[in-house]
Amino acid sequence: MLEARQSEKNENECVTEVYGIIHVTIPQDISNNIYTNTLLLHPSPEYSMSVLDIQYKNQNGEWRRIETYPTKQVDNKEVPVEITEAGKLVFSFPKREITELQIKATMWTPTKAKIAVVPEEKRTKRDTKLKGKFMPWYIKTYGDPNWGPKWPNADIHHELPLKYGGTNAMSNLFPLPRDLHQKTVNPWWASY
Structure with a gap:
């Protein structure tokens, strides 16, 4: 779940960059699986994300920086190095301890992500039942986040909006808090 901490605006009061934390809870039944010790970040559009830090929570409830994340x-004092305009990134971490991850990042800066508008007749049509399809897929894939029945405070966001060539594929969707989605992310895309 992405949680906005703050955002920058340009002189026209348009959001130019969204700061946030992507929070991932790793289900206990897969926490020692071979695949849970590697984190692959592949932003879409490519190079539209800057990573500020990646931390994991161990079984003692302590947050620690992933050892392979660059620092200076x-x-x-050891501080994380910002990875700007990130393409595909892979990080490893100790699989035996991880229960949660948080990725601090800035995303979708217009000056770095020049995306053409797809003509309306060529766009994927919006699926009005998308949330009902996405929720069971998400729960099966990542586990139940316990956000309540029908996730009343969450919207399902198209990572790459349909207007810019995005699709209704599950890989192009993620849940966002409704307030963040409607007050920060949607206005950003509207002013893009």
Whole structure:
């Protein structure tokens, strides 16, 4: 789930960058699976995301930076290095301890993501029953996030909007808090 912390606006009061945390809970029944010790980030559109930090929560409830994430020394303190305009990134972490991940990132900066509008007659049509299809897929794939029946406070967001060539494929969708989706993300795309 992406949670907005703040956003920047340009002189026209349009959102130019969304800061947030992508929070991933790893179901216990797969937490020691071979695939849960590798994190693949592949933003779409490519190079539209800058990664600020990646941390994991261990079984003791402690948040720790993934050991393979780049850092630098600032005032005798180790701080994460921003990975700008990230393409496909792969990080490894200790599979034995992970229960949750959080990825701090900025996404979809218009100056970095020049996406053409697809003519309306060539666009994928909006599926009005998409949330009902997405929820069981998400729960089967990632586990139940326990957001309540029908996820009343969540919207299903098209990572790449239909207007810009996105589809209704599950891989192009993710849940967002309704307030963030409607007050920050949608206005950003509307002003793109």
